[in-house]
Amino acid sequence: MQYPSPLWPAQLDHLRLDSDDPAALADFYAATIGFTQLPQDDGTVVLQGRSRRLVIGRGERRSQPWTAFRLGSAPQLAALRDHLTGRGVALMASPSPVFKDGAIAVRDPDGRLVLFGLPRRELDATPLPKGEAAALPGRLQHVVVASTRLPEMMRFYEDAIGFLPSDYVLEKTGNREPTTAFYRSDPEHHCFAVFRCPETRPDHHAYEADCWNDIRDWADFMASRRIPLWWGPGRHGVGNNLFFMIEDPSGYLAEISTELEIVPDGIVRRTWPHEERTLNLWGRSFMRS
Ligand SMILES: [Fe+2]
Structure with a gap:
């Protein structure tokens, strides 16, 4: 099959939201959208829910420093890496605690990072919190x-x-x-x-x-x-x-x-x-x- 883009297919996997009070923001999303909170070594919190996850960090209030897209396979990631390099786009290592090693990041004209990678599958096995939101x-x-x-x-x-x-x-x-x-x-x-x-x-x-x-x-x-x-x-x-x-x-x-x-x-x-x-x-x- 001929795919219309080296990015095809990819899905939004997670994004990072920052706040000067990240604990309060994580509590809000955990209760309102239905996430389990998973504190990470880098100081962020991964919020894992049913087919949804976020990363909450400390930073400028109401900022969203990166967006992470999930690819389908390691060969697709390698092909996208070659495509971006061929277009002269500078590649960086992904800062996301959700993605496996080898994930990449690029910086868009607004300064926001766009990440591409393969998620750590064990996150999907995280027990869901009790409460109505998690079931929706x-x-x-x-x-x-x-x-x-x-x-x-x-x-x-x-x-x-x-x-x-x-x-x-x-x-x-x-x-x-x-x-x-x-x-x-x-x-x-x-x-x-x-x-x-x-x-x-x-x-x-x-x-x-x-x-x-x-x-x-x-x-x-x-x-x-x-x-x-x-x-x-x-x-x-x-x-x-x-x-x-x-x-x-x-x-x-x-x-x-x-x-x-x-x-x-x-x-x-x-x-x-x-x-x-x-x-x-x-x-x-x-x-x-
Ligand atoms: Fe929308």
Whole structure:
């Protein structure tokens, strides 16, 4: 089979979130999304749940210093390493405690690291915590950032690494410059996206549930914890997924999603107008620019 990219297939495996109070942030995610806390030798905490994991560390509040994608095999990792080297991308060792030795990292135009590797399989056998959140379905699925350098970010993720563009959002007038780019590395519509924004910052990450009733159950669970929904429920135009978002104690957003589009083979990226409806068919949107 001819794969469309050396990155194909890859999935979001985990991301690192930093806080000036990492213990409180880890406690919040453990209780709210359902994770077991696994302290690491490097001072970080791996949060392991059902098809989802995060790394929490001490650092600048509401920062997200790296994002880690899981490849399918050691030969795929070796091929991606050769591809990146051939594109002149500087390789570093992965800092993640989740990945096995040999994982690699590259630095994007915003300074964030992007990691590629193979996870330590024993993490998947971690006993789940008791409580309702751990039983709710939500596979860690995508991460999104906001950037003042959208054109440079697009060239890096698309041309240098090999993420496939699923959709661009474009200005409706003038030169119709891109305002958002959605990328995939397997048939799911996006595992990564970049918004044009007046500031460079993390935006959100998302857990993909199994069906609409899971959105109800997650929202009822949030209500039981007195966590208000920050945006939604709604249905994104781009990606077509049902969603809501909550805000964590550091002001970073987490999304519960379902019904994310599966992109058929052979689709060349499509375009959407830069307007509220593109991000929420049902109503108001969170516009980053
Ligand atoms: Fe999202």
